[in-house]
Amino acid sequence: MGLFERYLTIWVGLAILAGIIAGSSIPDIFAVVASLEYAHVNFVMAVLIWLMIYPMMVQIDFSSIKDVGKNPKGLALTLVINWLVKPFTMAFLGWLFFKILFAPWVDPQTAQEYIAGMILLGVAPCTAMVFVWSQLTKGDANYTLVQVSINDVIMIFAFAPIAGLLLGATDVHVPWDTLLISVVLYVLVPLIAGVITRKLLDKNDDHTKLNSFLRSMKPWSIIGLLATVVLLFGFQSETILSKPQAIILIAIPLLIQTYGIFFIAYWLAKKFKLPHTEAAPASMIATSNFFELAVAVAISLFGLHSGAALATVVGVLVEVPVMLSLVWFVNRTRHWFA
Numbered sequence: 201m202g203l204f205e206r207y208l209t210i211w212v213g214l215a216i217l218a219g220i221i222a223g224s225s226i227p228d229i230f231a232v233v234a235s236l237e238y239a240h241v242n243f244v245m246a247v248l249i250w251l252m253i254y255p256m257m258v259q260i261d262f263s264s265i266k267d268v269g270k271n272p273k274g275l276a277l278t279l280v281i282n283w284l285v286k287p288f289t290m291a292f293l294g295w296l297f298f299k300i301l302f303a304p305w306v307d308p309q310t311a312q313e314y315i316a317g318m319i320l321l322g323v324a325p326c327t328a329m330v331f332v333w334s335q336l337t338k339g340d341a342n343y344t345l346v347q348v349s350i351n352d353v354i355m356i357f358a359f360a361p362i363a364g365l366l367l368g369a370t371d372v373h374v375p376w377d378t379l380l381i382s383v384v385l386y387v388l389v390p391l392i393a394g395v396i397t398r399k400l401l402d403k404n405d406d407h408t409k410l411n412s413f414l415r416s417m418k419p420w421s422i423i424g425l426l427a428t429v430v431l432l433f434g435f436q437s438e439t440i441l442s443k444p445q446a447i448i449l450i451a452i453p454l455l456i457q458t459y460g461i462f463f464i465a466y467w468l469a470k471k472f473k474l475p476h477t478e479a480a481p482a483s484m485i486a487t488s489n490f491f492e493l494a495v496a497v498a499i500s501l502f503g504l505h506s507g508a509a510l511a512t513v514v515g516v517l518v519e520v521p522v523m524l525s526l527v528w529f530v531n532r533t534r535h536w537f538a
Contacts, residue, residue, distance in 0.1 A: 204422055208520040211422075215429035216517070222430065223437025230434045234504050241385065245431065245499055251424030252492040253386060255417040256327045257394025258401075258410070260352060264345045271343055274469070274478040278347050281465050281486035282325040283358055289461065290322025291315070291366040293453040302449050310507045314450055316372045317498050317511025322457070323363045324497075325351045326488035330481065333488065333523055337530045339481035347485050352391060355490075359383050363497070375501060382500040386493050425516075428495060432513050435504045446507075450514040458522050462487040466530070469537075476537035480530045488523055491515045 204211065223230055236243045294315035298306055306314065327348060334344040360383045364374045401409040433440065440446060465486040469479035494512040502508040 209517060211426060212429055212517050212520075215426045216433045216513075219430040219433030220437045220440055223434030224441060227437075230431070233431060234435060241381070241500055242504060245428065245496070245504065246385070248424040248428045248431070249386060249492055249496040250390060251420045252428070253327075253390045253496075254393060255414060255421050256492075257352075257390045258397050258417070259331075259414055260327070260349055260394065261345060261398065262349050262353070262395055264342065265349050265353070271346070271478055273472045274343065274474050274482045275347060275350065277465065277468055277472060277474070278482045278486050279350070279354070281461065281468075282351060283354065283362070285464070286325075286457075286461050286486065287319065287322040287362050287366055290457050291319050291370060293457050294318040295370055297449070297453040305445065306449065312370070312372055313502055313507030314511045315370050316367055316502060317494070317506075317508035317515075318450075318453065318457075319366045319370070320363060320494040320497050320501075320508065321454070321489045321491060321512055321515045323359055323366070324490035324493045325355070326485055327352060327490045327493075329519075329523070330485045330488055333484040333527055334481040336527045337480035337484070338477065339484070340477040343478050344481040344485070347481060351485065352387075355493075356383065356388055356391070359387065359493075378500050379497070382497040385500075386496040425492070429513055429516065432495070432499075432504065432509055436510050439505075439507075439510075446510065447514055447517070450511050451518050454515055454518045455522065458487055458518065459526075462526050473538065476534050479537050483530070484523070484526070487526065488519060489515055491519065 233244050234242065298311035298314050303311065330348060331341075331344060333339075334341065360376075360379050364376060364379060367374045397413070398410060401413055462483055465483040466479065469482055474482065491512060494515065495509065498506065498508040498512045
C-alpha cells in the first residue's frame with residue numbers, strides 16, 4: 201500500500217480545505233469551469249474522472265471470468281450483497297435520516313439530493329481499492345480479480361436500472377437519458393478502452409509493459425481524484441461555509457451503512473464456512489464503493505453544485521479510514537475461519 205493510498209483521507213481532507221478556500225476567494229474561476237458543459241456533462245470533470253477510472257479498468261484482467269465457477273459460494277455472497285442488499289439498505293438509511301431524523305436541519309430539496317448521492321454510492325461496488333484491501337488481509341488475489349471482473353460486467357447492465365428504481369422510489373426525478381449516457385461514458389467506454397489497452401500492452405503475458413504503463417498512470421489518477429475533490433468543494437464552498445454540519449450529517453448514515461454491510465457479509469461468510477482468503481475480499485468488495493463512478497453520475501444527473509455530488513465526495517472521505525479499521529478487524533479475526 202503506497203503512501204498515497206495509506207493517507208488518502210488526509211490528502212482528500214487537504215483537497216477539501218483547498219477547494220473551500222479557493223471557491224470562496226476566486227468564485228469566478230469555478231463559474232467558468234462549471235459553464236464548460238454539454239448535455240449535463242462537464243468537460244473538465246469528465247476528463248478528471250476518466251483519469252481515475254481508465255487505469256482501474258486497465259488493471260483488471262477480464263479473462264479471469266473463466267474461473268467464475270471455482271469459488272461459487274463466495275461469489276454468490278458478494279453478488280447478493282452488492283446487488284440485492286446494499287443499494288436498498290443505502291436508500292433506506294438515506295430516507296430514514298434525511299426524511300425523518302435530520303429533517304429539521306435539512307430542507308426537503310437538499311435532503312432529496314443527499315439521498316440520491318447515497319443511492320449512487322450504494323449501487324456502485326468497488327473496482328480498484330478492493331485490490332488493496334485484499335492484499336492487506338492476505339486475500340486470494342485471483343479470487344479477488346474474478347470478483348471485481350464479474351461485478352464490473354454486471355455494473356454495465358444493472359447500475360442504471362437499480363439506480364433509477366431507487367431514485368424513483370425516493371421521489372427523485374430520474375432523467376433516464378442522462379443516466380444511461382453516464383453509464384456508457386463512465387463504465388462501458390473506459391472498460392472497453394481498458395480491455396483494449398491491456399491486450400495491446402500485455403501481448404507476451406509477462407506484465408512488464410502493462411506494469412510500467414500503470415505506474416506511469418498512477419500520478420495522473422491521483423491528480424484526477426484530488427482535482428475532482430477540489431473542484432467539487434469549490435463549487436459547494438458557499439453551502440458548506442453556511443452549513444458546515446452538512447458533511448457530518450451525510451457521514452453518519454454512510455458510516456452506519458459501511459459497518460453494517462461489512463458485518464452482514466462477514467457473518468454470512470463465516471456461516472458459509474468460506475476460507476479466510478475468500479471471506480476477507482468477499483466482505484471488502486461488498487462493503488466499499490466505486491466512488492469515482494458515483495461522483496461522475498451525481499454530477500451528470502444533478503449538477504456540480506448539487507447535494508448529490510457533495511454526498512458522493514463525503515463517501516470518499518469516510519471510506520478509507522473505515523476500510524482500514526475493517527482491515528485491522530479482519531486480520532485480528534483470522535482464526536474464526538478455516
